[in-house]
Amino acid sequence: MDQIQNKVKKLDEYQWPQGFFSDGIHAGLRDGLDLGWIYSETPAAAAGVYTTSQFQAAPTKLTKNTINLNHQLQAVVMNSVCANSCTGPQGEADALVMQQAVADKMTIDSNLVGVASTGVIGQYMPMGLITAGIKKLELGDSDKVAHAVMTTDSHAKTISVAADIDGETVIVSGFCKGSGMIHPNMATMLGFVTTDAKIASYELQALLSEHVNDTFNQITVDGDTSTNDMVTVMANGASGVDVAASDEFEAAFHQVLSYLAQEIAADGEGATKLVEANVKHAETKEDAQKIAKQIVGSNLVKSAIFGDDANWGRIMGAIGQTDAKLDVDHVSLWINGIQLVKDSISVNFDEAVVKETLASSKVVIDVDVNVGEASGQAWGCDLTYDYVKINASYRS
């Protein structure tokens, strides 16, 4: 494992993998960047995971159908401000027009174009601005596209990782947006991963589906699942490096997903802290993940962490609320390495020391449920006045 990690390095700056271009522009939907795209010089193997909401947004549905058709994408066009969700037949027509506009611009098949939208649910797309904007998109190499899809995000979330595979380099890059309505189930918000690795689309899909379960699906900001959640991966093979069954590629891919997922949790609406829950000695991985997610999802735990309050009873409350198997009389609990609970009751800990560590920007909660060998993690954030402020006036 250490040997693999030595061959996988996070780059200091965001970098597009070979053969990928992008742009982000101001199309007039708001002040600032609001429309962007990713473009690959050749069709790329593609995979995606999508929201499980029963009201899947028109662009999400279209991209899913498009990827399922031939498992390839050459471009993805995306916008913020308007989610094009709960917009009926008009919304579906609008998403198709966006797809066709990119295909016409580049003279490629429309079945190679994905569409992603994020913003307010239930409003129609300003199609005049959108189609005019698509005409202006260029083949650049900036990270402006990551800014164009931001909504209440406080900063763009990007990462590039280089993997050394038998002496050759493959780049895996990803960016995402997401700050509120974050409680993914199968996928989350918008995430876009690109790589110049050479890999079959079915293998790419299998990797994505596997690793999304430990990363994007294990974060929560507010327990609300979006209608537009989607993560796509495009692999165009431009590096010439075949990564089939490469541990180094899998490690790089996992690092990108894990980093982006934690970035979303840490930048949750109004959040001041990233909260990580690690559960060990559970009976199954599913149990461990369920407990971890319940802890980071509890409004009471989140409020206590905002207030630097070592109110561990609320963490026990969250653990007990799940149906995961527990040794109820022998649960242990630590906050940032300080043990608060042993055998399900309080140990003698120094309140002042715990209060001080709770003031850090990252709070790690470790839990031992004492029934097996499985572990699981989840990430969330604190619940603050600013979360309420942001969401009491989102549309105005």
Place this chain on the structure above:
Amino acid sequence: MDQIQNKVKKLDEYQWPQGFFSDGIHAGLRDGLDLGWIYSETPAAAAGVYTTSQFQAAPTKLTKNTINLNHQLQAVVMNSVCANSCTGPQGEADALVMQQAVADKMTIDSNLVGVASTGVIGQYMPMGLITAGIKKLELGDSDKVAHAVMTTDSHAKTISVAADIDGETVIVSGFCKGSGMIHPNMATMLGFVTTDAKIASYELQALLSEHVNDTFNQITVDGDTSTNDMVTVMANGASGVDVAASDEFEAAFHQVLSYLAQEIAADGEGATKLVEANVKHAETKEDAQKIAKQIVGSNLVKSAIFGDDANWGRIMGAIGQTDAKLDVDHVSLWINGIQLVKDSISVNFDEAVVKETLASSKVVIDVDVNVGEASGQAWGCDLTYDYVKINASYRS
């Protein structure tokens, strides 16, 4: 139905049913009332529902075991400030001492005494104060006991209903406490119902289990289930009126539970509004209730309602997040009677009018999912700055 309702009347003031006494005193756990009891002149048929948390508090477990033993109670002693939860063997011993102290005081069997505690999890009971306090409890007729169990509640929650059964009167009275950590599953927080009706304990348990599902189990404040949730009913038969299979009694009983449950939701920590969701034309009652509870439980919906924002997309988001059967293209939605959504897309509504109605102290959301004949309801509250404030500093 109307004929039954004419025979069931809410009284203007709280009134103990015949043969019941109570008291609430300051035992020194905090400023104000903090210890209380209910006492029946004869053993009463008893029923209870209890939290499904895996960490069931010591008093909750003891009361459950006590009721299960002989389905009778003559007294329930209760305190606020300390929940006696996650307190291990010491906590179980303390609950037993409380039970025995009441039994000794009244010279009754300890198996006729229930114990209920609420407050901070993980702290030991101040038993010196508790046992000294129990000695001071008197056989009064005030509602002080409802004040003694309040924690972050803004007011005592009490109701008395009189049912006319074949010309004779039966009283059903109830009180409860609860404001945060409210997301009952099987039961909720502390609720105490008393009646002078004559009814078999198995019938009382059946009625409680049935009606708790439509009332206490359909409220949520923050999605967090407590370790101490419990509702008990005591029927001492002092009226001499046999209410077996009485529709009037069932209506009165339901009214008491429904009123108390809504009182908890309306008085949710920091809340300024009661939110009611009514779902109709669902395939099953379970589906309708699931959708209704998802709506009132959504942090995003709750924040929007706090901000008087008619952001119906978030309500659709909550509906879509469930696995309940929907006609996804033909969902309709109303807020306080004003239609916002038809066929799952926006209708032309007046934003200003909806904003004005959202400023009311009660917001009713009606949803039609167009797949069947079943209905369901749930109650919650808005999410406010004060919720965060209260819970960032609960222990200090």
